[in-house]
Amino acid sequence: MTQYHPLTPQEAIELAKTLPGPFTADANLDCREIGDGNLNLVFHITDQNSDKSIIIKQALPYAKVVGESWPLSLVRARIEREILQEEYRLCPGMVPEVYHYDDDLALTVMEDLSDHVIMRKGLIDGASYPLFAQHIGEFMARTLFFTSDLGMNQQQKKEQQGRFVNPDQCKITEDLIFDEPYRIAQNNNYETAIEDEAEALRTDEALHLEIALLREKFLTHGQALLHGDLHTGSIFVTSESTKVIDPEFAFYGPMGFDVGAVLANLLLHYVSLSGRFQDQSTRNKRETELLDMVRDVWTEFDTRFRALWTTALVDPMAKTPGYQDLYVQQLFRDTIGFAGAKMVRRIVGLAHVADIDTITDAAEREHAQRKALAVGKALIKNNRHVNTIGEVLDLVSSALATVKA
Numbered sequence: 343m344t345q346y347h348p349l350t351p352q353e354a355i356e357l358a359k360t361l362p363g364p365f366t367a368d369a370n371l372d373c374r375e376i377g378d379g380n381l382n383l384v385f386h387i388t389d390q391n392s393d394k395s396i397i398i399k400q401a402l403p404y405a406k407v408v409g410e411s412w413p414l415s416l417v418r419a420r421i422e423r424e425i426l427q428e429e430y431r432l433c434p435g436m437v438p439e440v441y442h443y444d445d446d447l448a449l450t451v452m453e454d455l456s457d458h459v460i461m462r463k464g465l466i467d468g469a470s471y472p473l474f475a476q477h478i479g480e481f482m483a484r485t486l487f488f489t490s491d492l493g494m495n496q497q498q499k500k501e502q503q504g505r506f507v508n509p510d511q512c513k514i515t516e517d518l519i520f521d522e523p524y525r526i527a528q529n530n531n532y533e534t535a536i537e538d539e540a541e542a543l544r545t546d547e548a549l550h551l552e553i554a555l556l557r558e559k560f561l562t563h564g565q566a567l568l569h570g571d572l573h574t575g576s577i578f579v580t581s582e583s584t585k586v587i588d589p590e591f592a593f594y595g596p597m598g599f600d601v602g603a604v605l606a607n608l609l610l611h612y613v614s615l616s617g618r619f620q621d622q623s624t625r626n627k628r629e630t631e632l633l634d635m636v637r638d639v640w641t642e643f644d645t646r647f648r649a650l651w652t653t654a655l656v657d658p659m660a661k662t663p664g665y666q667d668l669y670v671q672q673l674f675r676d677t678i679g680f681a682g683a684k685m686v687r688r689i690v691g692l693a694h695v696a697d698i699d700t701i702t703d704a705a706e707r708e709h710a711q712r713k714a715l716a717v718g719k720a721l722i723k724n725n726r727h728v729n730t731i732g733e734v735l736d737l738v739s740s741a742l743a744t745v746k747a
């Protein structure tokens with residue numbers, strides 16, 4: 343057994359040399375630590391004598407973004423690796439292939455996806471991803487359906503739930519998304535220019551009621567095995583391909599939490615566009631593209647999820663006429679509520695998004711933050727009543743109309 347310690351880049355190279363592949367004996371290995379996330383080390387190991395490369399991701403025993411004062415269990419590395427393997431089985435080629443792992447060192451050796459770009463960065467750079475909605479719709483439909491009671495044996499599902507109990511990571515979400523933005527909390531992080539908005543979040547009881555209900559759903563509804571943090575910083579893309587990484591927040595929770603994460607991060611990018619484009623016609627074009635993507639992600643997911651119901655259902659009672667429509671309606675409402683909560687947390691909570699934080703003009707940045715909060719709050723407050731994605735896009739539009747230019 344190897345004693346856990348964070349690897350140095352040189353140790354990562356030594357480890358890579360002991361692996362059965364992909365490197366050969368004459369490899370000349372180079373290593374860079376490229377982790378730009380909030381929690382882990384990520385080593386990029388390349389062979390100077392060939393085009394071969396790997397990624398070694400290692401968990402730290404604390405939250406990197408805060409420091410050692412915030413301890414975290416290393417079990418998340420095992421959970422991340424096991425869900426990557428499960429997702430690879432369900433959606434081959436849509437997550438990095440796992441080559442090797444070491445649970446004592448809390449690390450996973452995986453496929454290098456550096457020929458793709460992190461979607462958040464791609465969007466900020468102005469790229470378009472016309473196949474993204476189909477791809478992510480397929481990924482979410484298959485991973486959520488086949489890990490739920492609809493698509494897998496219900497006793498095996500209970501066994502699987504046991505393997506994916508992830509309390510430290512869930513607590514981060516419970517605190518950062520479903521609690522701290524709505525009270526004074528040390529972790530909260532927002533600009534003084536929006537103190538009025540933060541104060542409004544703390545005193546809005548109708549909003550608190552909806553957040554309490556969403557929080558309860560997150561805490562108690564073990565519907566399917568979630569990725570758990572499916573934002574655009576956890577998705578690698580090209581114009582032809584989509585690959586999902588970083589499922590260390592995986593656990594059995596409500597399906598809408600994953601779908602909502604995707605929609606929220608597209609909407610966060612959408613509200614950032616006015617701060618990025620001076621030219622009105624370019625901006626309009628890009629805004630339309632983003633809203634189309636929001637609509638298409640839901641539609642593609644919905645279509646594929648319902649198709650699996652027809653072809654792959656294992657629960658006979660779920661064939662009862664009317665049940666599918668009610669199930670998907672509730673899943674849609676959850677999606678919209680969680681999307682709203684995820685927008686709010688990225689403005690006033692600990693961890694932000696580059697889409698908004700990199701807007702250089704302070705007034706434009708503040709405007710984008712106010713827009714994100716207006717949309718987020720509208721989604722949260724209306725989540726229990728919406729029925730269609732068209733209605734949601736109308737809600738977005740009316741929420742934005744309330745924000746002063």
Ligand SMILES: Nc1ncnc2c1ncn2[C@@H]1O[C@H](COP(=O)(O)OP(=O)(O)O)[C@@H](O)[C@H]1O
Pocket residue numbers: 376377378379380381382383384397399438452453454455456460575576587588590
């Ligand atoms: N399989 C991979 N291939 C290439 N780069 C990767 C891979 N996994 C992670 N990375 C890089 O490392 C960064 C951080 O990885 P991530 O898994 O998101 O870490 P964290 O859990 O700390 O957020 C990503 O933004 C990406 O740039």
Ligand SMILES: CSC[C@H]1O[C@H](OP(=O)(O)O)[C@H](O)[C@@H]1O
Pocket residue numbers: 379380381405407514515518571575576588692693
């Ligand atoms: C203290 S962790 C904050 C935040 O970071 C995670 O995202 P990522 O590791 O992908 O940057 C997750 O969203 C957590 O809520």
